[in-house]
Amino acid sequence: MLRKVLQALLTLGFVLTLNFFMFRVLPGDPVGLLAKTDRLNEQDIAELRNELGLDQPLAAQFVTYVRGTLSGDLGLSLRSARPVGEVISSRLWPTILLVGLGTILSTVIGIWIGIKGGWKRGSGFDTSTLMGSLALYSIPEGWLGMLLLLLFSGFLGWFPAGGYETGDLTGTARVVDILDHLFLPLLTLTLGYVGQYAIIMRSSMIDVVNEDYITSARAKGVPEHLVRTRHAVPNAFLPTFTLIFLNIGFVLGGAVVVEAVFSWPGIGQLTYDAINKLDYPVIQAVFLLASVAVLVCNLVADITYGYLDPRIREA
Amino acid sequence: MATEGPVELRSARSLIWARRRATLAAHWRTFRRSRQGMIGLTVLLVFIGFAIVGPMVIAPASVEPATASGPITAPPSLAYPLGTDNFGRSVLSLVIVGARISLLVGFTAAFGTMLIGATVGITAGYFGGTKVDTALNAFTNWFLVLPWIALAIALTAVIGPTLVNVIVVIAITSWASTARVVRSQSLSIKERPFLERSRALGAGNWHLLSHHMLPNVFPILFSSAVLMVALAILSETTLSILGLGPAGAITWGQTIKASFNAGAMSAGWWWWLIPPGVAIMMVTLSFTMVGFALDEVLSPRLRER
Numbered sequence: 188m189l190r191k192v193l194q195a196l197l198t199l200g201f202v203l204t205l206n207f208f209m210f211r212v213l214p215g216d217p218v219g220l221l222a223k224t225d226r227l228n229e230q231d232i233a234e235l236r237n238e239l240g241l242d243q244p245l246a247a248q249f250v251t252y253v254r255g256t257l258s259g260d261l262g263l264s265l266r267s268a269r270p271v272g273e274v275i276s277s278r279l280w281p282t283i284l285l286v287g288l289g290t291i292l293s294t295v296i297g298i299w300i301g302i303k304g305g306w307k308r309g310s311g312f313d314t315s316t317l318m319g320s321l322a323l324y325s326i327p328e329g330w331l332g333m334l335l336l337l338l339f340s341g342f343l344g345w346f347p348a349g350g351y352e353t354g355d356l357t358g359t360a361r362v363v364d365i366l367d368h369l370f371l372p373l374l375t376l377t378l379g380y381v382g383q384y385a386i387i388m389r390s391s392m393i394d395v396v397n398e399d400y401i402t403s404a405r406a407k408g409v410p411e412h413l414v415r416t417r418h419a420v421p422n423a424f425l426p427t428f429t430l431i432f433l434n435i436g437f438v439l440g441g442a443v444v445v446e447a448v449f450s451w452p453g454i455g456q457l458t459y460d461a462i463n464k465l466d467y468p469v470i471q472a473v474f475l476l477a478s479v480a481v482l483v484c485n486l487v488a489d490i491t492y493g494y495l496d497p498r499i500r501e502a
Numbered sequence: 503m504a505t506e507g508p509v510e511l512r513s514a515r516s517l518i519w520a521r522r523r524a525t526l527a528a529h530w531r532t533f534r535r536s537r538q539g540m541i542g543l544t545v546l547l548v549f550i551g552f553a554i555v556g557p558m559v560i561a562p563a564s565v566e567p568a569t570a571s572g573p574i575t576a577p578p579s580l581a582y583p584l585g586t587d588n589f590g591r592s593v594l595s596l597v598i599v600g601a602r603i604s605l606l607v608g609f610t611a612a613f614g615t616m617l618i619g620a621t622v623g624i625t626a627g628y629f630g631g632t633k634v635d636t637a638l639n640a641f642t643n644w645f646l647v648l649p650w651i652a653l654a655i656a657l658t659a660v661i662g663p664t665l666v667n668v669i670v671v672i673a674i675t676s677w678a679s680t681a682r683v684v685r686s687q688s689l690s691i692k693e694r695p696f697l698e699r700s701r702a703l704g705a706g707n708w709h710l711l712s713h714h715m716l717p718n719v720f721p722i723l724f725s726s727a728v729l730m731v732a733l734a735i736l737s738e739t740t741l742s743i744l745g746l747g748p749a750g751a752i753t754w755g756q757t758i759k760a761s762f763n764a765g766a767m768s769a770g771w772w773w774w775l776i777p778p779g780v781a782i783m784m785v786t787l788s789f790t791m792v793g794f795a796l797d798e799v800l801s802p803r804l805r806e807r
Contacts, residue, residue, distance in 0.1 A: 197640075198643070198644055198647060201644045202644075202648065205648075206656070209656055209657065209660055210656075210660060321787060321790055321791070322783070322787060324786075324790065325732065325736075325782075325783050325786035325787040325790060326779070326782075326783050327736050327739040327740060327743070327755075327758075327779065327782055327783075328740070329739065329740060329743035329744075329758070329762075330739065330743070330758050330775075330778075330779040330782070333758070333761075333762055333766070333767055333775055333779075334775070334776070334779065336767040336768075337766070337767040337770070337772055337775060337776075340767065340768065341767045341768050341769070341770050342770060348767070348768055436647070436648075436649035436650070436651075436652075437649070437650070437651075439649055439651070439652070440649055440650060440651030440652070440740075441651075443651055443652075443655070443744065444651075444740055444743055444744060447743065447744060448743070448762070458655060458744075459744060459745070462655060462659055462744060462745055462746060463745055465659070467659070467660075470655060470656050470659050471656065473652060473655075473656075474652045474653065474655070474656040477649040477651075477652035478647070478648055478649060478652065480649075481647055481648070481649050482647060485647055
């Protein structure tokens with residue numbers, strides 16, 4: 188376990204280094220790009236470089252950057268001049284709400300479909316859900332969101348066209364209002380990921396169904412539904428479980444697009460705005476945050492997996 | 503040189519090619535039996551046809567914002583079967599012309615992914631257990647855990663959203679999973695006797711890598727490349743929607759983005775928003791189906807199930 192934590196720390200070091208060099212060394216120099224779009228003059232550029240510490244030697248910049256980041260100082264947003272850490276934390280909650288609920292819904296539904304389909308491979312349910320899963324996997328999430336907006340907001344007018352809440356509401360009315368705004372982005376994210384989980388759960392069910400211990404459970408006279416729920420599912424669930432955690436990075440990515448489409452005021456929308464305004468410190472911080480989130484999830488998955496599967500623990 | 507053998511066994515090289523042709527023919531027979539794979543392949547060929555012929559048939563001026571002559575955001579009509587966009591361009595023309603660059607991004611990005619992934623994977627596997635492997639493997643794992651979209655956004659934002667950059671960014675952010683699959687395959691090939699035999703005959707590292715490792719990981723590389731094209735097309739769409747797509751190019755993703763920016767959802771311009779997305783969906787679904795069918799052809803374990 189200590190080794191795993193060390194590995195994660197090493198990866199974090201890599202992320203920090205990459206994050207630093209990507210924004211300093213690559214050909215497209217951020218300040219240069221800013222200067223182009225904002226028509227800054229020579230003096231402004233020099234001032235901006237000085238402000239961002241870009242006129243110091245690279246090694247010194249790197250040390251300052253790592254020290255700052257580790258102490259929680261992520262720099263100032265180029266556009267709002269507020270500390271990036273503050274900007275990000277004010278946007279965390281909507282993203283956690285959306286990604287959290289989206290992950291729960293898509294995994295629960297996907298796993299249920301996978302179990303049912305994989306157990307009776309080739310049944311009508313299996314073939315139709317497999318096709319559906321593949322189709323969902325092939326749809327770009329952002330476009331799916333726009334499609335839902337077009338249908339449910341543009342044509343039917345059932346749901347608001349985006350945002351987090353209407354404002355000036357309190358108590359229960361406010362909660363209902365937020366849920367009203369949450370529905371379409373959540374549906375998009377859930378539909379976008381349910382297919383993958385269904386496919387993976389299905390294939391690990393298929394692997395398990397032919398194992399000897401299933402045959403022996405049947406031979407002992409265990410009723411069919413118990414063979415499924417007690418013998419097959421727990422074993423088939425293990426690989427899917429790790430995947431749920433490994434997938435967090437992808438769901439976060441999907442959330443960026445979905446938030447942008449629905450103007451859901453989370454980290455994703457923040458990123459989208461930062462891209463359009465070339466607010467590099469924010470983009471840099473989001474990359475760091477997303478990487479750390481994924482690293483932590485991987486670590487959690489690694490450690491819990493050991494507890495769930497004794498074979499791994501001993502190895 | 504065997505001069506007295508059957509005619510087709512002229513040299514070792516021709517023998518190898520005859521064997522490869524036979525394998526390919528056998529694979530094709532297996533592939534043809536997969537309905538999924540054949541449907542996917544047919545759809546793909548149609549779209550590839552669009553990509554090649556489309557830009558020749560459709561006048562460039564008609565899809566140029568400044569010179570387009572159609573009505574503005576008009577619903578489908580006889581003259582414009584899929585309506586027009588806010589510049590008066592025919593959406594049908596946009597989708598057909600868009601096939602070229604969308605597919606180009608898909609194929610080249612997938613090729614780049616395979617190039618990096620195969621190089622890293624084969625090298626790591628071939629030197630399995632040594633420091634080279636440890637280093638390459640650590641590097642691969644780092645890229646594997648990085649959330650691709652965050653890295654792609656950061657990279658594209660810095661180097662600028664041009665066509666070439668978008669392709670490079672997709673390749674850089676997606677090679678790691680290929681490298682891992684190739685590495686594990688290479689590790690097992692490395693232990694097979696024919697490699698040792700070749701080494702005993704005096705083959706060097708380069709010969710072993712290029713003549714023995716590469717051909718043997720090729721099947722797995724090929725089927726994952728096909729799946730990768732689908733992923734690359736989806737990635738281009740995602741980047742386009744975020745405003746980081748290939749600037750100035752007509753792709754399906756850029757058309758979706760344009761309709762989004764113009765507010766197609768609240769204005770009800772379905773004919774502008776839906777067709778490019780359907781094209782993406784059909785192409786990615788086809789690549790996925792072909793990829794799965796290839797998987798079944800190339801890995802006997804799956805075929806038996």
